[in-house]
Amino acid sequence: MERCSIRILLQQARYVKITAMQKNTPRREDGLSRERIIEESIALLDSRGEAGLTFRALAERLATGTGAIYWHISNKNDLLTSACNEIVTRTLKTAAADVSPEQAIRALALALFDAIDARPWLGSALTRAPLQSPMVNILEGLGQQICRMRVPMPQQFAAASALLNYILGVSVQNAANAQLGRALGGDRAAILGQVAASWARLDADQFPFTRSVAEQLLVHDDRADFLVGIDLILRGMFTTQKAHV
Amino acid sequence: MERCSIRILLQQARYVKITAMQKNTPRREDGLSRERIIEESIALLDSRGEAGLTFRALAERLATGTGAIYWHISNKNDLLTSACNEIVTRTLKTAAADVSPEQAIRALALALFDAIDARPWLGSALTRAPLQSPMVNILEGLGQQICRMRVPMPQQFAAASALLNYILGVSVQNAANAQLGRALGGDRAAILGQVAASWARLDADQFPFTRSVAEQLLVHDDRADFLVGIDLILRGMFTTQKAHV
DNA sequence: ACCTGAACACCGTTCAAGT
DNA sequence: ACCTGAACACCGTTCAAGT
Numbered sequence: 001m002e003r004c005s006i007r008i009l010l011q012q013a014r015y016v017k018i019t020a021m022q023k024n025t026p027r028r029e030d031g032l033s034r035e036r037i038i039e040e041s042i043a044l045l046d047s048r049g050e051a052g053l054t055f056r057a058l059a060e061r062l063a064t065g066t067g068a069i070y071w072h073i074s075n076k077n078d079l080l081t082s083a084c085n086e087i088v089t090r091t092l093k094t095a096a097a098d099v100s101p102e103q104a105i106r107a108l109a110l111a112l113f114d115a116i117d118a119r120p121w122l123g124s125a126l127t128r129a130p131l132q133s134p135m136v137n138i139l140e141g142l143g144q145q146i147c148r149m150r151v152p153m154p155q156q157f158a159a160a161s162a163l164l165n166y167i168l169g170v171s172v173q174n175a176a177n178a179q180l181g182r183a184l185g186g187d188r189a190a191i192l193g194q195v196a197a198s199w200a201r202l203d204a205d206q207f208p209f210t211r212s213v214a215e216q217l218l219v220h221d222d223r224a225d226f227l228v229g230i231d232l233i234l235r236g237m238f239t240t241q242k243a244h245v
Numbered sequence: 246m247e248r249c250s251i252r253i254l255l256q257q258a259r260y261v262k263i264t265a266m267q268k269n270t271p272r273r274e275d276g277l278s279r280e281r282i283i284e285e286s287i288a289l290l291d292s293r294g295e296a297g298l299t300f301r302a303l304a305e306r307l308a309t310g311t312g313a314i315y316w317h318i319s320n321k322n323d324l325l326t327s328a329c330n331e332i333v334t335r336t337l338k339t340a341a342a343d344v345s346p347e348q349a350i351r352a353l354a355l356a357l358f359d360a361i362d363a364r365p366w367l368g369s370a371l372t373r374a375p376l377q378s379p380m381v382n383i384l385e386g387l388g389q390q391i392c393r394m395r396v397p398m399p400q401q402f403a404a405a406s407a408l409l410n411y412i413l414g415v416s417v418q419n420a421a422n423a424q425l426g427r428a429l430g431g432d433r434a435a436i437l438g439q440v441a442a443s444w445a446r447l448d449a450d451q452f453p454f455t456r457s458v459a460e461q462l463l464v465h466d467d468r469a470d471f472l473v474g475i476d477l478i479l480r481g482m483f484t485t486q487k488a489h490v
Numbered sequence: 491a492c493c494t495g496a497a498c499a500c501c502g503t504t505c506a507a508g509t
Numbered sequence: 510a511c512c513t514g515a516a517c518a519c520c521g522t523t524c525a526a527g528t
Binding site for chain 1: 491492493494495496
Binding site for chain 2: 142160166199207212216231
């Protein structure tokens with residue numbers, strides 16, 4: 001269903017600041033296609049971020065008019081979801097391995113974590129496309145491993161969606177943090193240091209916990225903590241499940 | 246720090262479709278204030294959704310010009326984060342109770358789940374404001390309960406952020422689903438039915454798991470599954486934690 | 491069938507000018 | 510000090526007109 005031969009050409013962002021009236025963009029000879037559009041969208045998202053994906057910028061890169069894109073893609077949401085699905089599909093393919101189900105789930109989770117970390121736009125695209133193809137692909141990947149575990153059938157769906165939601169939630173949050181760091185100066189350690197310092201300065205009566213863990217923020221490894229959470233959920237699956245409240 | 250006496254007047258969306266040149270909006274007598282702006286922003290977000298929060302719409306509601314808002318608020322992101330923080334603070338206040346730490350965490354988690362479900366804009370606002378005041382407030386609420394449990398000090402931060410991320414991740418996802426339903430027709434059951442049907446129609450070789458859980462999607466209770474996940478994490482906290490991989 | 495690009499109806503943000 | 514609202518530089522989307 002998805003072509004795997006697509007190569008993304010991560011081009012350097014062009015320096016050219018085109019003034020309003022300039023329109024010497026050359027016409028391209030080969031026709032447009034959904035694939036080419038999505039490919040170029042990914043390149044644009046990677047190089048200029050989520051705000052950089054614009055029908056005008058995309059049209060320029062593809063050397064056509066903005067209207068042409070609408071012949072192949074229904075709207076911007078479609079564009080974003082398709083780009084997202086393309087990356088998710090590739091990522092899942094990478095993580096496939098014939099190890100124990102727990103190991104496979106960890107590998108899959110980490111692959112997604114890293115993919116979302118590398119492309120912050122992936123996270124919000126996933127969140128904005130609930131129950132659609134990207135999500136279904138991830139659910140399937142997780143579910144196949146859950147089937148190999150001792151999870152009883154009636155709880156398989158809950159287990160899979162708990163994992164799915166945890167993975168997406170943590171990864172998106174982590175990516176947002178990383179993006180914040182990039183936006184503010186680039187030095188991740190310096191940003192964390194500032195945040196930790198501001199936490200330590202919080203009101204002692206109102207924020208005792210946050211103050212006390214300020215240092216842990218500095219030494220804490222996002223990826224490691226992410227895996228700890230995965231293991232918590234995996235371990236919990238083996239315990240008898242009964243409803244509380 | 247936050248005023249708790251603010252009352253949100255959920256006004257009916259006005260029918261008035263003001264044409265471009267019409268400008269008979271009356272001036273208001275009492276001065277603007279950050280509080281009034283945030284209050285009105287929340288009302289706008291609640292009644293018209295995330296896309297409905299616009300400086301022009303807000304100015305109209307406040308009976309001023311768009312520029313006036315910038316005297317009290319630095320930009321749209323500030324506006325959204327402040328509105329978010331206001332709701333989070335109120336929600337946490339509601340969930341406070343003197344029960345066991347596990348019960349308190351469940352209550353807090355459910356309160357947030359319901360708040361985000363009721364206001365889908367909350368989720369994306371939270372995701373977009375990492376490490377800022379709304380998040381810190383939640384972290385503190387969770388952390389105080391974690392301190393009361395047997396979680397050893399060096400793992401407190403990881404436990405709190407695992408919970409935080411799970412809660413936000415699942416709630417945001419659930420809210421996105423609910424919003425999808427509202428956008429498509431309003432009948433949640435009908436939407437889920439359609440999705441389940443499309444899952445059952447998936448390729449048997451490529452999507453064995455998703456096909457097999459299609460029916461579970463129909464009978465599954467989002468809130469209950471959410472709590473199961475919380476319990477998985479809580480239960481996991483009591484087990485010895487050792488790093489895998 | 492596919493592409494073009496001007497036009498439309500919006501945005502957030504700024505800023506000279508007012509009180 | 511605080512407010513006004515036109516102006517600027519953008520958006521996504523549509524659609525008559527071209528090939």
